[in-house]
Amino acid sequence: MKAIVIDQYGGKEQLKEREVETPAISAHQVLVEVHATSINPIDWKLREGYLKEMLPWDFPIILGWDVAGVVKEVGDEVRHYHPGDRVFARPATTRQGTYAEFVPVDENLLARMPESMSFEEGAAIPLTGLTAWQCLVETGQIKKGDKVLIHAGAGGVGSMAIQIANSIGCYVATTASDKNDELVTSLGANRVIDYREEDFSEVLENFDFVLDTMGGETLDKSYGVLKRGGKLVSIAGQPDEEKAGQFGVEASSYWLEPNGQQLKKLGDLFVSGEVKPEVGHIYPLTEQGVRDAHELSESHHARGKIVLKVKG
DSSP, rough: EEEESSSSSGGGGGOEEEEOOOOOOOTTTTEEEEEEEEEEEEHHHHHHHHTTHHHHHHHHOOOOOOOEEEEEEOOOOOOOOTTTEEEEEOOSSBBBOHHHHBEEGGGGGGOOTTTTHHHHHHHSHHHHHHHHHHIIISSSSOOOOEEOOOOOTTTTHHHHHHHHHHTTEEEEEEEEEEGGGHHHHHHSEEEEETTTOOOHHHHEEEEEEEESOOOHHHHHHHGEEEEEEEEEEESSSSOOOHHHHHHHHHEEEOOOOOOOOHHHHHHHHHHHHHHOOEEEEEEEEEEHHHHHHHHHOOOOOOOEEEEEEEOO
């Protein structure tokens, strides 16, 4: 099968197109024929070598951890999926990623794609959607009427988080540039702060929950907008426990756990019209296409999700 691999850590020039063996599947896995996948910051952070201690894999490595496609083959113990099923998933984090024509996926991490969902939309949801869902619903336990601040609302996680919080009935504030004001408003943001013109920490207060997708100074300033007893979850930094204590808030970092059942819930929200992924850019699964996609992701100026079209 065709795949884009890396043989060593480094810049985007390490991404190479190659013919590799189609992976074998275990008894509890299905082989998915990949129609689309997408780019996430974990992809290029791993490519650069920033995650090599956390994920000490042998080369070659196939990056990519979002998939939408069709079941090609099922393992002996698989009960709920059959060849021909349209599925999407955030596969387990292994060196056998989704920048390829086929990928093995554990049955429990799969969800059926709604008929109305395109493969590009399906590829744009799993990692960002599950991250947003787990931070807001599982960890944050947000509820109707809560005031929620989501940083970088036009990004992959941010755009999903706004919609999820809006579907629950929260008041949603978000940070974005003025060119993305219309986008985040259309997703359900009640208050948009242009981070170039306003300091969110000076205009917001008494919030119940903050989702930090930026880290650094943004994370440091976020404690102060929460009411006492509020919660902050960061996917981009390690919160300062002492600072959280001073403000009387709960703060934690978060690393996604793939989950097929939660992905099904996101599919249901798609069907009901409450969640729709923002597919901002589509590139082909070629050496140059993937390099260009990584370059855009690393610029931090992508609007919505960057999708790789593999088939069709």
